[in-house]
Amino acid sequence: MEPHRLSVAEAQAEAGGSNAAAHFAFVARFLVIAIMTYLGLLAVTFFIGRVIPIDPVLAVLGDRAPASVVERTRREMGLDLPLIQQFYIYIKGVLSGDFGRSVLTTNTVMDDIRRVFPATIELATFGTLIGSVVGIPLGVLAAVKRGSLFDQIVRVIGLIGYSMPIFWLGLLSLVLFYAKLQWAAFPGRLDVAYEYSFTPITGFLLLDSAIQGQWDVFKDVLRHILLPASLLGYFSLAYISSLTRSFILNELSQEYVVAARAKGLSETRIIWGHALRNAAVPLVTVIALSYAGLLEGSVLTEMVFSWPGIGLYVTNSLQNADMNAVLGGTVVIGSVFIAINLFADLLYRLLDPRTKAQ
Amino acid sequence: MMMENIAFRSRRWLAGTALSAMLMAAAPAFAVTPADTLVEGFAIDDIITMDPGEAFELSAAEVSANIYDLLVRSDLADTSKFKGDLAESWTISDDRLTYTFKLKPDLKFASGNPVTAEDVAWSFERLVKLDKSPAFILGQFGLNGDNVAEKAKAAAPDTFVFTVDKPYAPSFVLNCLSSTVAAVVDKQVVLEHIKPVTPSVDYKYDNDFGNDWLKTHTAGSGPFKLREWRANEAVVIDRNDSYWGEKAKLARVVYRHMKESSAQRLALEVGDIDVARNLEPNDLDAMAENVNITIASAPKGTVYYISLNQKNPNLAKPEVRQAFKYLIDYDAIGSTLIKGIGEIHQTFLPKGVLGELDENPFKLDVAKAKGLLEKAGLKDGLSVTMDVRNSQPVTGIAESIQQTAGEAGIKIEIIPGDDKQTLTKYRARNHDIYIGQWGQDYFDPNSNSQTFASNPDNSDDGRVQTLAWRNAWDLPDLTKETEAALLEKDSAKRSEMYRHLQKEVLDNSPFALIYQQIEVAGVRSNVNGFKLGPSFDTNFVGNITKE
Numbered sequence: 001m002e003p004h005r006l007s008v009a010e011a012q013a014e015a016g017g018s019n020a021a022a023h024f025a026f027v028a029r030f031l032v033i034a035i036m037t038y039l040g041l042l043a044v045t046f047f048i049g050r051v052i053p054i055d056p057v058l059a060v061l062g063d064r065a066p067a068s069v070v071e072r073t074r075r076e077m078g079l080d081l082p083l084i085q086q087f088y089i090y091i092k093g094v095l096s097g098d099f100g101r102s103v104l105t106t107n108t109v110m111d112d113i114r115r116v117f118p119a120t121i122e123l124a125t126f127g128t129l130i131g132s133v134v135g136i137p138l139g140v141l142a143a144v145k146r147g148s149l150f151d152q153i154v155r156v157i158g159l160i161g162y163s164m165p166i167f168w169l170g171l172l173s174l175v176l177f178y179a180k181l182q183w184a185a186f187p188g189r190l191d192v193a194y195e196y197s198f199t200p201i202t203g204f205l206l207l208d209s210a211i212q213g214q215w216d217v218f219k220d221v222l223r224h225i226l227l228p229a230s231l232l233g234y235f236s237l238a239y240i241s242s243l244t245r246s247f248i249l250n251e252l253s254q255e256y257v258v259a260a261r262a263k264g265l266s267e268t269r270i271i272w273g274h275a276l277r278n279a280a281v282p283l284v285t286v287i288a289l290s291y292a293g294l295l296e297g298s299v300l301t302e303m304v305f306s307w308p309g310i311g312l313y314v315t316n317s318l319q320n321a322d323m324n325a326v327l328g329g330t331v332v333i334g335s336v337f338i339a340i341n342l343f344a345d346l347l348y349r350l351l352d353p354r355t356k357a358q
Numbered sequence: 359m360m361m362e363n364i365a366f367r368s369r370r371w372l373a374g375t376a377l378s379a380m381l382m383a384a385a386p387a388f389a390v391t392p393a394d395t396l397v398e399g400f401a402i403d404d405i406i407t408m409d410p411g412e413a414f415e416l417s418a419a420e421v422s423a424n425i426y427d428l429l430v431r432s433d434l435a436d437t438s439k440f441k442g443d444l445a446e447s448w449t450i451s452d453d454r455l456t457y458t459f460k461l462k463p464d465l466k467f468a469s470g471n472p473v474t475a476e477d478v479a480w481s482f483e484r485l486v487k488l489d490k491s492p493a494f495i496l497g498q499f500g501l502n503g504d505n506v507a508e509k510a511k512a513a514a515p516d517t518f519v520f521t522v523d524k525p526y527a528p529s530f531v532l533n534c535l536s537s538t539v540a541a542v543v544d545k546q547v548v549l550e551h552i553k554p555v556t557p558s559v560d561y562k563y564d565n566d567f568g569n570d571w572l573k574t575h576t577a578g579s580g581p582f583k584l585r586e587w588r589a590n591e592a593v594v595i596d597r598n599d600s601y602w603g604e605k606a607k608l609a610r611v612v613y614r615h616m617k618e619s620s621a622q623r624l625a626l627e628v629g630d631i632d633v634a635r636n637l638e639p640n641d642l643d644a645m646a647e648n649v650n651i652t653i654a655s656a657p658k659g660t661v662y663y664i665s666l667n668q669k670n671p672n673l674a675k676p677e678v679r680q681a682f683k684y685l686i687d688y689d690a691i692g693s694t695l696i697k698g699i700g701e702i703h704q705t706f707l708p709k710g711v712l713g714e715l716d717e718n719p720f721k722l723d724v725a726k727a728k729g730l731l732e733k734a735g736l737k738d739g740l741s742v743t744m745d746v747r748n749s750q751p752v753t754g755i756a757e758s759i760q761q762t763a764g765e766a767g768i769k770i771e772i773i774p775g776d777d778k779q780t781l782t783k784y785r786a787r788n789h790d791i792y793i794g795q796w797g798q799d800y801f802d803p804n805s806n807s808q809t810f811a812s813n814p815d816n817s818d819d820g821r822v823q824t825l826a827w828r829n830a831w832d833l834p835d836l837t838k839e840t841e842a843a844l845l846e847k848d849s850a851k852r853s854e855m856y857r858h859l860q861k862e863v864l865d866n867s868p869f870a871l872i873y874q875q876i877e878v879a880g881v882r883s884n885v886n887g888f889k890l891g892p893s894f895d896t897n898f899v900g901n902i903t904k905e
Contacts, residue, residue, distance in 0.1 A: 055782040060406065062414050063781055064799060065491035067823045072489075104406055105589035107575045117590075179624045183887050186630035187621060192612050193392050195594075196585075263484055306616060316403065318406045319776050342379070 007086070026345075034338050038331070042094070045330045046087050049323040059103050059320035099331070104195035104317060108330035112313065117332065118203030119189060120302070120309035123232065126206075126225055130233025131240050132287055133185035136276075139244025144271060146249065148276070154241055161238020170304035171229055177227055184227040191220050228305040231299055234288045243286050246343035247279035254278075281351045288344035292337050391632055395610040396885065396902055399616040399625055400635040403590050403714055408573035410541035411481075412490040416894040420611065421536045421593050423895040426541035426578035429459050429478065429518070430532055432801055434891055438849070440532050444473060444579070445518075454525035454847060462517040465543040467575075468583040468598040475512035481546040482510035482520075484567035485538060492539045495800055499523060499531065503562070513847040516631060527852050533802035536900050538895050544567075544577035553577070554891075581606040581900040590615050595899075606900040607887075626651060626880050632904070633888060634880040638750055639697045639765065642878060653879050656890035657701065658684055659708045660797040661806070661876040662752070664744075664759065666868040676866065677734035681727040682722030683720045683870045685763045695751040695758065696873055703874035705860040706810040710892045712849065713803045717864070727766045739767025743779040744791040746772050755872065756793050784828055786805050787818070795875070796825060801893055803856045804844055810835040810869060811859045836862055857891060 016087070057073050065073075074080055093100060099109040107115075112205070164198040177184040185191065189205055198217045200208045209218040252275055253255065260270045273335060299311035310329055317325035391397045404415040410422050430448070433439040434497065442448070445459040465473035468520065485493050486506040500507050500523025507523045522531060534540070551571035557564055569576075576584040579602065582595040593613040597606045614631065616622050622634035623641040627648065637645075647650050666673035666682060673679070683704075692702045705715045746756040753774070760770040775783075784792045798805040813826035814837055820827050836859060843855040863869060881888045884905040891897050 051781075053782055054776070054778045057784070058778050058781060058785075061491045062404075062406070062412055063785075066494050067493055067821055069489065069493075072763070075560060102589075106407060107589075174624060181629060182628065186625055186628070187616075188614070192395065192397050192614070195592075195612075303617075304621075305623070308588075312590070320778055 028067075029259075030342060030345075037338065038334065041089070042091065042132035042327065043329060045327055046090060046323070047083070049318075049321065049326055050083055050086070052082055052318075054319065054321040056103070056321040056323060059322050093108065093314060094331070099328040101327040102326065102328075103322045104320055109324050112325065112334050113325055114205065116308055116310045117312045119307060120295060120311065121205050122206060123225060123229055123301075123307060123309060124291060124298075126229035127232030127289045127294055128236055130230060131236030131290065134233070135282070137159030137355075138242050140243035140248050140271065140276060142241065143245045143248035143252065151245075154245070158238040158242045158267070161235050164237060165300075166298070167233065167300040167304060170228070170301055172305065173227060173231060179188065185220065185223040187224075187304070189221065189224050189307065191224075228301050228307055232294055232301055236287075236294065238291055240286060244279065244283060250264065250273055251275035251278050280333045281348060284347050284351060285344050286348070288340050292340040295336050295340070296333050361853045390629060392610075393904055396608050396611045396633065396899060396904065398524040398611070398613050398633040398635055399622040400613045400633075401617050402593055402615045403617065405587065405589065407573045408576060408584060408587055409490075409569055410543065411485040411488050411493070411567070411802070412569060413538065414491040414716065417593075417613070419895040420586070420897045421587075421595065422525055422538045422541060422594060423580075423897070424582045424611075424899055425576045425580045425584055426538070426543070427465075427473070428540050429535055429537075430540065431536045431896075432533065434896060437710055437892060440536065441641050441719050443536075444478070447512060450528050455522055457520040457522070457531060458513070459518045459520070461518065462602075463516070464602060465579060466600055466602045467547070468577045468600060469543055469544055469547050470600055471546050471583075472578050473542065473544075474515045476515065477516040478518045478542050479510050479512045481542045482540070484543070484548075484569075485539055486510075488562055488567055488569055489561075490569075492537075492799070495534050495539045499526070499534075504558060524845060525847070526845050527849070528587070529849055529852070530802050530804055530844055534800050537699075537800035539800075542579065543572070544579070544666065548572065549576040550660055556745070558722065560605055582611065585610070604900070607903045608899070610812075610901050612904075623880070626882065629882065632882045633721055635877075635881055635886055637699075637878055639699060640697070642880070643700045645880055649816050650883050653698075653878055654881055654885055654888055654890050655698070655876050655878040657709050657877045658797075658877045659711065659801065660795050661703060661706060661708055662700065662708075662755070662795045662875070663869050663871045664791055664793045664794075664872050665825065665829045666791055667787060667789050667869075668832075668868055669787060670742065672734075672736060672740050673790065673868065674717045675734040675736075676851045677730040678736065678740075679866070679868050681730040681734075681766065681768075682763070683758065684723040684727040684730070685766055685768070686720070686870060686872060687721065687722040687758055687762050688809070688872065689704075691751075691755055691758055691872065698876070699751070700873040701876050702872070704864060704871045706869070706871055707803050707807050707856060707860055707865055708798065708806070708874050711798070711801065711803050711806075713853040713860075715857045715860040715864075717861075719864070727857065731766060731768075736767075739769065741771070742790040743770040743771045743773050744793060744832050745783055745789045746774050746793055747780045748774050749777070749778045752793055752795075759793075783893040787828055787830055792829075798893070803852075804840070805865075807840045807843065807856060807859055810867070811863050812840040825869070826867075831868050833867075 038064060056077065056079060057070055060073055078086055100218055101108050102112050103106065105112050138154050144153045145151055176188065194217050198209065198214060201211065202208055205221040206218060209221055257275060260274060296311065299315050301307065302309045302312040310333065314329035316325055317329065359884055394419050400417065402417040403826045404489045405418045407413050408413065408418060410426055413419065428443045429445040430440045431443045433441045434837055444461055444465060446462040448456055448457060448459045461473065461475060467473055482496060486497060486501045486646050487503045511519055513519045548568035552565040553570050555561065555564060555566050581598055581601045581603065585594040585596045588656060594616060595611050597609050599605065614829050616625065617634055619638040619641045622631070622636055623645060626634040642653065666679060668674040669750045688702045701711065702718055703719055704718045706713045709716065717813065731739065744756055745866045746753055756772055760772055763770050765815060783789055784794065796806065796809060809824040810826060811833065813831060813833055816830060816832040826833060839855065839859055846852040846855060877890050879890060886903045887901040
């Protein structure tokens, strides 16, 4: 799903001149690619959705509807039309901002997504925060103390993170932290007790409760989010720390580090002030991609923790051939992916002083 | 030296962060649901609408039963009898064509509006005109969009008259009227929320009878009213404080969607839910010792079966059909896979329904099955596929059958799939063997008899696609008998007819029925009055209290 990434140099070479032109070319080419990606995304998802051997009418009517009702509903849903025509009708709707209705929830797909996506964003943001805040220092230290016991431990932590099935780890952590130790809260986002005494505004519950000064709700939300977010954080930590380590190692072998040492700069400044700063450029991309990955909805985590996010929403819709919901979800996830890529590219340009040189 | 220092400082910082995170998580008091709220962990992802004129799902029926009132309900003490719900009394004309119901005085909807015969008539009218999945339950009495206003009408504000097209058995008519589709909605309230529709060939009315609004709202007169339904998350119902009968004890009931048995068990043990509704045998076993939890159970009207597609020439042989019934290890399945959640049951009418036949003649007998296969000319066995959906205990049962059938030389290839995927194939008659379940549409023997023992048109585009049709089983005689049983006014004779139909299906059909579902629930011991009824629309929550 990842669109072709434009290297800065490429964009500039093409524009071949002024900075503004370079930026313009960059944005223009990005837009073309984004539109093509969208169309492809929609077409593939749409046709896969029609090819899977599930009768979409079943999701609407269940198993016990009389044949006459089934037939009528099939016509109402336009499923008797040729595929191409169905696709055309769908695209026409999407272009006018209408993603249709979800069969399962009876809401418009956009309403549903507005409800489920904040849950995923909140979880992914929290997870990425944990992953970066812990992962970067771990990676830096592992690089600095290369070959030491510490380095080995970080590597093992990473390895476990890569290879452990998240579903299993999730259940395990539920048994331990929820059932046995009772540190974490029940799966879901909020206790039943607060469910109706608290009105969300943005859908980001941590933010909402803080704005309204309902600190008991804030604490409850935190207790719910901490475990799944830590789990996601752990997985992105594994990824981030190992890449940080290799970026820093790369920087430490550069001549400027030797020069800095020769000038008598403290190691602290060399590592945290110079090496990390230079490593930050590729690191931003890594973090952005890992964040985008989590935003796609970590289906399994959402399943284990009954987290009403977009991953669960799309999966459930797919299982029921609720194609409007699947397509809508795909478009949103695709957009986020494209946006984050663009954002990472822009950050890249800001962080790397060479791109400003001209 | 400097590096050590950094490492040390970071380590301290890391430890500090981790510790404070844990402390925050560990702080609050634990796991008590609010005293006036019942929280049930329940797989409710089957719900697609709350409109009683459209809903045909078990969980929706359960919620509906606590929100809407009916004219009559079956008497839970003796399900062959009825008691009035909204109706105070009723009379049946001598020709058995006209049913006259007199409503109780002073009935009120949750909105405060009075419940009148006009509301009943309009509820029937909207059901028939909308013509959604469950509409046939009343439609089968000869009702259609053109005549419903005449056939279901208010003769006086407190008198409702229902006219049927044939002299059906009164028990059949009343059983159908006591199903969720006959729920009475608040006409005045719903009319405020109707949406215009452009009439078409398929739908000739200019409005949606409030269908769109009622999908997510309710307008009933029962002890509860819907607060909110969030698909795949929760259904929340609140006490109806203006209920005309004895008011509910609890202020709120939350059905919280939880799919996994193990998650439900954890939450129940910790106390985050009061009731767990989808427990599997191993979790039930594990909780048997827990003094904080009691187990409630009740047989439900759902039966599990395997069926053989008669389009497959091998499976169509009578001996092969018979052989399969000897190749199921009922004892092993009963004592392990469905322990606590089901009971071996080989006839198609669930226990508790009029005409039930409590006979389980088949046992695992590989030698006998082999003999039958040989008689069918299949001495060397045969190969077939079985479509199995990915969920317990169905998967386990399929594997058990695969193994026992293998002993007789029948090679079964299991094709796993999602629920809807296997169902799609089954409905298109493209399977060899299907393993599935069937829940009664309404609490009357005709519901299962019609699907297991009748098939009016076995052609591929047959209009009535019963289970017999799905398996291409042509059975003209039994189809006639099923129809005849509908018109038998004498309940004893009617029962006898169903017993005969069950015997025939037991001996000759391509269905091997395996067990009847027992619904179980784990209940925290501070919850009093939790009772499961014989069907999902009799799982009432109005009398529940908490200590």
